[in-house]
Amino acid sequence: MNSWMVALLLLAVLSLAYQQGWSLSRRLATPEGRLHSRPAYHGSLVAIWTIAPALVIFGLWALFGTSASRAFILANLPAEIVDTGGAALQSAIQRVRAIASGFGVAGEVQPYEAAAGEALRRFQLIASATVLAAAAAFAGVSLYFARRRIATRLRARNEVERLVRYLLLACSGVAILTTLGIVLSLVFEAARFFTFVSPIDFFFGTVWNPRFSTTGAGSGQYGLLPLLWGTVMVAGIAMFVALPIGLMTAIYLSQYAKPRVRSIVKPMIEILAGIPTIVYGFFALVTVGPALSAFGASIGVDIRATSALTAGIVMGIMIIPFISSLSDDILRQVPRAMIDGSIGLGATQSETIKRVVLPAALPGIVGAFLLAVSRAIGETMIVVLAAGNSPFLRANPGEPISTVTVTIVNQLTGDQDFASPQSLVAFALGLTLFVMTLFLNMAALYIVRRFREQYE
Amino acid sequence: MTNIAKSENTDMNMSSGPFVDVANTPKQQRAPKARVTAQNVNVFYGQKQALFDVCVDVPDRSVIAFIGPSGCGKSTFLRCLNRMNDTIEGCRVEGDIKLDGQDVYDPKIDVVELRARVGMVFQKPNPFPKSIFENVAYGPKIHGLATNKTELEEIVVTSLRKASLFEEVKDRLHEPGTGLSGGQQQRLCIARAIAVSPEVILMDEPCSALDPIATAKIEELIDELRANYTIAIVTHSMQQAARVSQRTAFFHLGLLVEEGPTETIFTAPNDKRTQDYVTGRFG
Numbered sequence: 173m174n175s176w177m178v179a180l181l182l183l184a185v186l187s188l189a190y191q192q193g194w195s196l197s198r199r200l201a202t203p204e205g206r207l208h209s210r211p212a213y214h215g216s217l218v219a220i221w222t223i224a225p226a227l228v229i230f231g232l233w234a235l236f237g238t239s240a241s242r243a244f245i246l247a248n249l250p251a252e253i254v255d256t257g258g259a260a261l262q263s264a265i266q267r268v269r270a271i272a273s274g275f276g277v278a279g280e281v282q283p284y285e286a287a288a289g290e291a292l293r294r295f296q297l298i299a300s301a302t303v304l305a306a307a308a309a310f311a312g313v314s315l316y317f318a319r320r321r322i323a324t325r326l327r328a329r330n331e332v333e334r335l336v337r338y339l340l341l342a343c344s345g346v347a348i349l350t351t352l353g354i355v356l357s358l359v360f361e362a363a364r365f366f367t368f369v370s371p372i373d374f375f376f377g378t379v380w381n382p383r384f385s386t387t388g389a390g391s392g393q394y395g396l397l398p399l400l401w402g403t404v405m406v407a408g409i410a411m412f413v414a415l416p417i418g419l420m421t422a423i424y425l426s427q428y429a430k431p432r433v434r435s436i437v438k439p440m441i442e443i444l445a446g447i448p449t450i451v452y453g454f455f456a457l458v459t460v461g462p463a464l465s466a467f468g469a470s471i472g473v474d475i476r477a478t479s480a481l482t483a484g485i486v487m488g489i490m491i492i493p494f495i496s497s498l499s500d501d502i503l504r505q506v507p508r509a510m511i512d513g514s515i516g517l518g519a520t521q522s523e524t525i526k527r528v529v530l531p532a533a534l535p536g537i538v539g540a541f542l543l544a545v546s547r548a549i550g551e552t553m554i555v556v557l558a559a560g561n562s563p564f565l566r567a568n569p570g571e572p573i574s575t576v577t578v579t580i581v582n583q584l585t586g587d588q589d590f591a592s593p594q595s596l597v598a599f600a601l602g603l604t605l606f607v608m609t610l611f612l613n614m615a616a617l618y619i620v621r622r623f624r625e626q627y628e
Numbered sequence: 629m630t631n632i633a634k635s636e637n638t639d640m641n642m643s644s645g646p647f648v649d650v651a652n653t654p655k656q657q658r659a660p661k662a663r664v665t666a667q668n669v670n671v672f673y674g675q676k677q678a679l680f681d682v683c684v685d686v687p688d689r690s691v692i693a694f695i696g697p698s699g700c701g702k703s704t705f706l707r708c709l710n711r712m713n714d715t716i717e718g719c720r721v722e723g724d725i726k727l728d729g730q731d732v733y734d735p736k737i738d739v740v741e742l743r744a745r746v747g748m749v750f751q752k753p754n755p756f757p758k759s760i761f762e763n764v765a766y767g768p769k770i771h772g773l774a775t776n777k778t779e780l781e782e783i784v785v786t787s788l789r790k791a792s793l794f795e796e797v798k799d800r801l802h803e804p805g806t807g808l809s810g811g812q813q814q815r816l817c818i819a820r821a822i823a824v825s826p827e828v829i830l831m832d833e834p835c836s837a838l839d840p841i842a843t844a845k846i847e848e849l850i851d852e853l854r855a856n857y858t859i860a861i862v863t864h865s866m867q868q869a870a871r872v873s874q875r876t877a878f879f880h881l882g883l884l885v886e887e888g889p890t891e892t893i894f895t896a897p898n899d900k901r902t903q904d905y906v907t908g909r910f911g
């Protein structure tokens with residue numbers, strides 16, 4: 173069943189239903205009996221009621237179709253293959269599906285495979301015909317009833333409004349449910365990890381040495397602290413670079429720059445935000461790292477090319493537009509009247525900024541800062557390339573470190589066995605990261621609200 | 629030029645008119661000397677001219693009201709007097725404005741000092757998001773008017789007293805100024821302006837965002853302040869102009885149509901346009 177055809181068909185049904193509702197309601201409108209709702213609403217209402225049951229049927233098929241066909245394949249495969257289970261069964265099912273779809277498969281086609289494929293093909297044909305027929309039947313029936321409801325007093329407008337509201341609610345529900353799903357999968361996988369390693373060893377351990385799952389025996393040590401320390405250090409350096417530069421840029425743009433300068437400078441700074449982080453990673457690895465280490469050598473300080481410092485500085489550059497752009501918007505929201513009040517008292521522009529504009533904008537700036545921190549914590553590519561991937565507790569920023577994000581990448585790339593603690597630890601790390609950024613964002617919101625109450 | 633000549637004549641009338649504060653000391657009975665003089669003021673916003681050859685004198689220790697339909701340039705003129713127009717992109721001021729004989733637009737003049745001498749109160753109360761105390765202390769701190777904490781406190785309290793606000797806020801000086809009612813906020817803004825000891829106070833429709841009771845309080849306050857300050861007030865309410873001012877200037881389409889003792893402007897204006905405006909025929 174071609175999904176494009178189905179979509180076209182649905183559209184056709186939709187417009188037919190709309191037209192039906194529209195023209196029928198118009199015919200009802202007599203000079204004395206005024207319609208409660210305009211014909212367009214009647215049309216929409218009929219269209220919605222007609223299409224909704226069909227959509228539900230297609231939705232059910234999309235949800236359960238695959239498992240239904242899987243059950244059918246299993247019923248058609250020889251018992252000894254079904255009994256093997258695992259990967260072998262999985263690939264057998266794949267082959268049958270491929271044969272049924274006509275794409276063909278690599279290697280010799282076994283007779284039982286051919287039979288199962290042919291059966292599956294017929295099954296799918298019948299199934300899709302059934303689904304189509306059911307959808308059409310439901311659409312027809314509901315079209316009939318929806319048409320019958322049309323009357324001058326039918327409050328079609330109110331009903332359409334309500335249905336539209338449900339539709340919008342459902343859409344926002346999708347985002348929430350997705351987030352919930354992600355969190356739940358993180359939580360369950362992390363819980364599996366904690367059956368291997370105790371949470372105390374994980375959260376308070378100072379050694380990170382997971383070994384490899386392939387070497388078998390011994391599950392290694394999973395101390396979070398070295399990674400957390402690396403994350404905090406890199407994010408700290410990044411904010412140390414980004415906050416002053418970003419904030420001062422914002423002050424210049426919002427308070428001093430002439431409109432023409434602003435219209436050129438602002439987009440240019442925002443280009444910085446559009447550079448893929450992997451490119452920043454190159455930049456750190458190829459340019460900044462060697463330059464820093466040469467500079468360190470010239471003043472007698474040992475700075476490694478890949479280090480917390482390199483990653484932090486480049487990450488700071490990446491975050492500048494984030495801070496400057498957010499702060500600029502916030503600073504521009506400080507009422508003109510407040511600035512005039514200060515200027516009118518004889519304050520200079522910089523006094524006004526220091527004593528009136530910045531204090532008034534502080535909550536917003538703190539919020540922007542915390543959002544930037546949570547971005548820095550979650551940033552991956554730059555640290556993968558430039559931080560040195562060395563998970564030890566070290567205080568010197570000139571040494572290589574590793575972060576939570578880098579470690580997640582390491583644990584999930586290469587040959588994976590998703591039942592081993594070596595892989596599962598990635599979920600525990602992801603959960604930690606998620607909780608950290610969640611708290612930062614909540615703190616940002618809370619602070620912003622507190623200051624608002626105080627000042628407005 | 630004719631305006632100047634006219635205003636000199638009418639000054640004489642005024643000393644015998646009903647609007648002279650009889651309770652005042654004899655030294656104020658003599659013809660009020662001009663504190664601020666403006667001659668041939670032209671203001672442009674970009675290409676657009678907003679004021680045409682305006683000539684007005686603001687007499688010492690009295691209230692002058694600027695009235696006229698909205699958009700006629702009252703605020704623009706007021707902002708010329710303390711150079712607030714400097715902050716507006718593309719605004720250009722021509723002409724001759726003097727404060728105590730000193731050219732306000734002289735490039736050598738210190739704008740900061742000028743604005744300390746010519747305070748301003750805005751249309752919408754605009755207290756800073758700081759405590760009541762800090763709001764009033766803002767100007768003195770910037771200008772270094774107090775050498776220690778006690779002096780600062782004294783300035784703040786005196787200013788709040790002069791603005792008739794002290795009694796209402798004395799128990800909550802350290803609460804945010806934004807928590808006050810609209811009328812109190814506006815009096816706080818007046819206290820804030822007074823705190824830097826200005827000679828002239830400019831008020832741009834100070835009551836337009838307030839209810840009648842708060843308005844009455846501010847008008848009463850303006851009447852008290854007249855003893856020590858020179859006040860120029862923009863208002864859209866003719867009753868207000870009649871109640872608080874001694875002289876009134878009527879603006880129309882960027883022109884100063886007529887200026888004279890308030891009573892004359894309202895009862896026997898020379899110009900047809902003034903007549904139409906004060907009798908409510910347009911505006």
Ligand SMILES: Nc1ncnc2c1ncn2[C@@H]1O[C@H](COP(=O)(O)OP(=O)(O)O)[C@@H](O)[C@H]1O
Pocket residue numbers: 673678696697698699700701702703704705716
């Ligand atoms: N910042 C500005 N930029 C451009 N034109 C302005 C600006 N402010 C005022 N104007 C124009 O100058 C004229 C006088 O304005 P204004 O002094 O505010 O009038 P009023 O206070 O009497 O209502 C109006 O035509 C207005 O459009």
Ligand SMILES: [Mg+2]
Pocket residue numbers: 702703704832
């Ligand atoms: Mg105005």
